Amino acid sequence: MTTVKLISLLLVASLAIIIQPAISGDPDILTDFITPPNTNTIDGSFFTFSGFGILVNGTQLPDKFTVVKATMAQFPALNGQSVSYATLLFPNGTTNPPHTHPRAAELLFVLDGELNVGFVDTAGKLYTQNLQVGDMFVFPKGLVHFQYNAGAGYAIALSAFGSANAGTVSLPGTLFATGIDDVVLAKSFKTDVGVIQKLKAGLAVKP
Known part of the structure; x- marks a missing residue:
């Protein structure tokens, strides 16, 4: 196989990978249901909530x-x-x-x-x-x-x-209760650090 043909095949393969749609979801399973580890007996109660x-x-x-x-x-x-x-x-x-x-x-x-x-x-x-x-x-x-x-x-x-x-993914919690730097948040929301700190204080877990 020539170098040109090899490069062409690699480009086609790469393009096929790139244009695959992004999918985020549950994987298919190959059994009727999934039994938890170390579980010996399954009955109707397992399927009841x-x-x-x-x-x-x-x-x-x-x-x-x-x-x-x-x-x-x-x-x-x-x-x-x-x-x-x-x-x-x-x-x-x-x-x-x-x-x-x-x-x-x-x-x-x-x-x-x-x-x-x-x-x-x-x-x-x-x-x-x-x-x-x-x-x-x-x-x-x-x-x-x-x-x-x-x-x-x-x-x-x-x-x-x-x-x-x-x-x-809670937006208030993700933005103001996960430790993102105050300066980054202040610049992102076009406000000052004092406002960001007040928002963080309002979302803090009460003792």
């Missing part, structure tokens, strides 16, 4: 925004199944701050109350909607989004994800 009982058993609902998750961390049977849920509990006036899910889209269904929701696309355009009971809204994969209960009563929503571990 009771953590959402708060919705139906009369438990006092929390007085601050709360997420009850059913991901593979809480429900190991989801490992490899590319699906998970979360229950979102919103007292009036509370918000689920801007965040992203890097590995899945989110399909939100309003069970009670009302929510103002929105997301921002990669062109910087904001899409918002006021949702009522029975409404469903999709947050595209990886985009920054939020939910806010502006109503007078409690709001409850159920979210489905196309991943057993969608991940959550």
Whole structure:
């Protein structure tokens, strides 16, 4: 094989690699389900999750925004199944701050109350909607989004994800509670270090 042909083949192979679409999601599995290590017996209880009982058993609902998750961390049977849920509990006036899910889209269904929701696309355009009971809204994969209960009563929503571990990246927490240098943040937000330090203090974990 000549040097020219070899170089041509290498260029074609490199181009094929470069133009492959970027995919971030759960890998396919080659078994019906994944059994946790050191587990000898699997029965129906392994495939059962009771953590959402708060919705139906009369438990006092929390007085601050709360997420009850059913991901593979809480429900190991989801490992490899590319699906998970979360229950979102919103007292009036509370918000689920801007965040992203890097590995899945989110399909939100309003069970009670009302929510103002929105997301921002990669062109910087904001899409918002006021949702009522029975409404469903999709947050595209990886985009920054939020939910806010502006109503007078409690709001409850159920979210489905196309991943057993969608991940959550909170923008306030990521920016102001992870140790990024104050000067970097001040320059990024075109403000001064004093403002950044106040924001960080507001997000600090209370003892």
